[in-house]
Amino acid sequence: MRKVILAINMSIDGCVGLMSLPAPDEEVGGYFNDLMHQDVDLIAYGRKMYEIMFPYWADEANWADELDTEFGQRLTAFDKIVFSRTLESADYNTRIVSTDPAAELLKLKQAPGKNIYVGTVSMIPQLAQAGVIDEYHFVVVPVIVGQGTRLVEGSLPERLQLKLVESKVFKSGCVALRYVKS
Amino acid sequence: MRKIISFMHISLDGFVAGPNGEMNWIKVDEEIFDHVGKRISETDTALYGRVTYQMMENYWPAAGDKPDAGKHDIEHSKWYNQVHKVVLSKTMKEAGLTNTKIISDNLLDSINEIKQQASSEILLFGSPTATHSLIQLNLIDGYWLFVNPIILGHGVPLFADIKDKIKLKLLTTKQFTSGVTELNYTVNRP
Numbered sequence: 001m002r003k004v005i006l007a008i009n010m011s012i013d014g015c016v017g018l019m020s021l022p023a024p025d026e027e028v029g030g031y032f033n034d035l036m037h038q039d040v041d042l043i044a045y046g047r048k049m050y051e052i053m054f055p056y057w058a059d060e061a062n063w064a065d066e067l068d069t070e071f072g073q074r075l076t077a078f079d080k081i082v083f084s085r086t087l088e089s090a091d092y093n094t095r096i097v098s099t100d101p102a103a104e105l106l107k108l109k110q111a112p113g114k115n116i117y118v119g120t121v122s123m124i125p126q127l128a129q130a131g132v133i134d135e136y137h138f139v140v141v142p143v144i145v146g147q148g149t150r151l152v153e154g155s156l157p158e159r160l161q162l163k164l165v166e167s168k169v170f171k172s173g174c175v176a177l178r179y180v181k182s
Numbered sequence: 183m184r185k186i187i188s189f190m191h192i193s194l195d196g197f198v199a200g201p202n203g204e205m206n207w208i209k210v211d212e213e214i215f216d217h218v219g220k221r222i223s224e225t226d227t228a229l230y231g232r233v234t235y236q237m238m239e240n241y242w243p244a245a246g247d248k249p250d251a252g253k254h255d256i257e258h259s260k261w262y263n264q265v266h267k268v269v270l271s272k273t274m275k276e277a278g279l280t281n282t283k284i285i286s287d288n289l290l291d292s293i294n295e296i297k298q299q300a301s302s303e304i305l306l307f308g309s310p311t312a313t314h315s316l317i318q319l320n321l322i323d324g325y326w327l328f329v330n331p332i333i334l335g336h337g338v339p340l341f342a343d344i345k346d347k348i349k350l351k352l353l354t355t356k357q358f359t360s361g362v363t364e365l366n367y368t369v370n371r372p
Binding site: 011012013014015020125128138140142143144145146147150151152155156157158159160161162163164166167169173174175177179182 | 192193194195196197207317325327329331332333334335336339340341342343344347348349350351352355357361362363365367
């Protein structure tokens, strides 16, 4: 069965606001890139994350270097879905899904294909609680933020116990922690 | 100068306790006790907030004397009884306490005075409220964190109301059989 993989950057204290974290360096960027491209053939975004990523990454003007260009090209070409009840159209190989995200992902998991990469913060509680996410990659950035968006914003009905599989240390002091659902 | 190191068990989403102070999700086993025991045994000063101190006082002084006391209980109880204790509290009184200093006001000067003494690093055990006060005054020099493989969703945050981001440098990390990860940092000061 296809696995659903979530990967996210966060501070030591569980803050995930993109503006409060330093941009990933080449090594960490490469880690996310590899995750997204190894055995993955579908990316599922929440609406907010989708709008952060697109049209930005589809625009050649934002491809500053070779790495960006590669990332932008691959991401744009990728098969994507975006969960939204308000979006009317989406470009760049994106299908809009306006039904229940967890149910849709469970259905997609049963369909043939490679793994599904999930890019969202706000949908983490509902997806985690429904047991949809199989693998979690948290890249812990060596900074304390103390405010702003948290990994889970008080909307998790039950604690979520995970199982640590491996950890990887980067030169920048970031630590990637890989968990599977327990 | 001595360093103050905050020693905490945290959830993946950065909480040190559940919304009602629950700590039953914290995984501590022999492997972790053995590991932390080494650093603790080299430490001669422990720092606590009042609540954590009272929790410790209720357990550790006699923990080594219980008939079923394990190796860790005996060792840590012995250490606890001889370590120099510093407690942040506005209400407690020092009289009658052994080897214990109460800091009730003038936190910055009082802590800096202790930091000037030539001795081991100072371990700050748990104590989220005291930790928040010390962070405000930029008095914490390192974080020794044990990340539990759990997302709590809500609770007592490790860090609250921080004005400026605190940049850290990763020193070491270790993965334990229980799924806990040690992250050992020092505070980056310009």
